[in-house]
Amino acid sequence: MDIPLLRLHDGNQIPMLAYGTGTAWFKEVGDTSFNQGLVDLTKAAIEKGFYHLDCAEMYGTEEEVGVAIKESGVPREKLFITNKVAQGIDDIEAAIDQILQKIQTDYFDLYLIHIPFFAKSDEDFQRAWKTMEKIRESGKARSIGVSNYLRPHIEATLKGATSRPVINQIEYHAYLQRGNSYVAWLQEQGIQVGSFKGLTPAFRAPPDGPLREPLARIAKAHGVTEAAVLIAWIIRNNVVAVTTTTKLDRLDEYAQTLKITLTEDEVRDITNVGATYHFRMAWGEHFSKDDRS
Numbered sequence: 001m002d003i004p005l006l007r008l009h010d011g012n013q014i015p016m017l018a019y020g021t022g023t024a025w026f027k028e029v030g031d032t033s034f035n036q037g038l039v040d041l042t043k044a045a046i047e048k049g050f051y052h053l054d055c056a057e058m059y060g061t062e063e064e065v066g067v068a069i070k071e072s073g074v075p076r077e078k079l080f081i082t083n084k085v086a087q088g089i090d091d092i093e094a095a096i097d098q099i100l101q102k103i104q105t106d107y108f109d110l111y112l113i114h115i116p117f118f119a120k121s122d123e124d125f126q127r128a129w130k131t132m133e134k135i136r137e138s139g140k141a142r143s144i145g146v147s148n149y150l151r152p153h154i155e156a157t158l159k160g161a162t163s164r165p166v167i168n169q170i171e172y173h174a175y176l177q178r179g180n181s182y183v184a185w186l187q188e189q190g191i192q193v194g195s196f197k198g199l200t201p202a203f204r205a206p207p208d209g210p211l212r213e214p215l216a217r218i219a220k221a222h223g224v225t226e227a228a229v230l231i232a233w234i235i236r237n238n239v240v241a242v243t244t245t246t247k248l249d250r251l252d253e254y255a256q257t258l259k260i261t262l263t264e265d266e267v268r269d270i271t272n273v274g275a276t277y278h279f280r281m282a283w284g285e286h287f288s289k290d291d292r293s
Contacts, residue, residue, distance in 0.1 A: 001049025001255055006240060008166040009190040012143045014110065015080050016235050017257065018052035019045040020196065020244035022059035029087075035064050041248060042068035046079070048251050054196075054242045055103070056084035056114055057095060062102035069104070076105060084114035084147055084169075092131045096140055111141035112169060116153040117286065125153060126160030133162055145169070147194075148283060150293055151182060154191070169194035171282045172239060173230065174201050174211055174274025179292035187238065194240040197281045202226045205279040214273050218266050228256040233270045236262055 005013040025038045042053065042065055051074070055065055062083075069079065081103070088095025096111060113132065119125045132144045145167035146157070158164055168186055172178060172195035183193050197204070201211045215226040222229070227243075231254060234241040243254055262270075278292055287293070 002258060003049070003052065004235065004258075006192055006238065008143055008192060009164070010143055010166055012109070012166070014143075014167070014192070014240055015052035016240050017050070017231065017254070018054040018080075018082065018240065018242040019050040019251070020054040020242045021061045021065050022054070022056050022244065025059065025061050025064075025244070025246070027060035029060075031060060035061070037246065038064040039068045039071070041246065041251075043072045044248055045251055046072040046074050048255065050251065051078055052080040052082070054082045054244075056086065057088055057099055058084065058086040058114055062099055066102060066104040080109045081105065082110040082112065083108045084112040086114035089113065089118045089128060092128065093135065096135055100140065107139060108141045110143045110145060110167070111135060112145045112147045112167070113149075115148045115283075116146070116150070117283075119153070119156070122156040122159060125156040129157045129161055129165075143167075145191075151180070151185065154186070154189070164189065165191055167192040167194050167240070169196060169240075169242070171195070171197045171200075171280065172234065173198045174233060174270050175205055175209065175277050175279040176200070176281075176292065177271070177275055182293065183237070183239070192238070192240065194242060195234050196242045198234050198241050198243055199227050199230050200279060200281055201274065202230055204281055205277075209279070210273050210277050211270065214269050218262070218269070221266075222260040222262075224256040224260055225253050227253055228260065229262070229266075229270075231257040232260055232262050233267060236267050 003015040003017045085095050135141050136144045143166045145165040147169040149168050219226045219229050231241045
């Protein structure tokens, strides 16, 4: 599977389609059970060419992912592994050592601060980022970035940064294109954007939303599913698409994305129609109902 690559400002490249090992497989804190289903599906994803694996300390799935990687037989250097720190934010260096051990690798290709809500001041953002820079220098992460950051969080971080984050992974889809030109601003700063919850308009938002007709029409025109169309729209916007599933056949559905090229009119249609509706899935407790930031 030929997944397009997006260049990061540090010179590294990130595959623009990733298999997420969280959300659908999320474990509650303290759950130490072993999920063989996740091992089997992650191994299948790797064998199908999903070489970008998106993980996080918060998901609690590193042991299963590590076993899947080992059993797949694919060399580590062919994989791109993203991980994110949350619970271990007070001691990021200890957190990454623990997670690297669980997943049985010496480094992550990309390591992110998962959420900004730990910080009580600009100095908190800056201290955390200085530690991330040390981790990159140590070789335990080849690239470093953030997730769920808003513009004030980025600006606070940059005040004390030697280098800026390479990426900000945020909830991004046609029903949440982020207000105040935030995505464009990030890209202008040299900070790439990653998307999670990208299939929300098809699977999570109310089914009678305004994209119902355009998505059905565009999917039929290309002979693919609406999910494939939504992923294609994300990638066409130069955004990395992270998606997950517990069903093997969905992997083939997502791979259809790479076989189609949306027209400019189709991209514009999804963008314009999607922008008339607002629906947020993640971290809603931190936003007012109509906040599109």
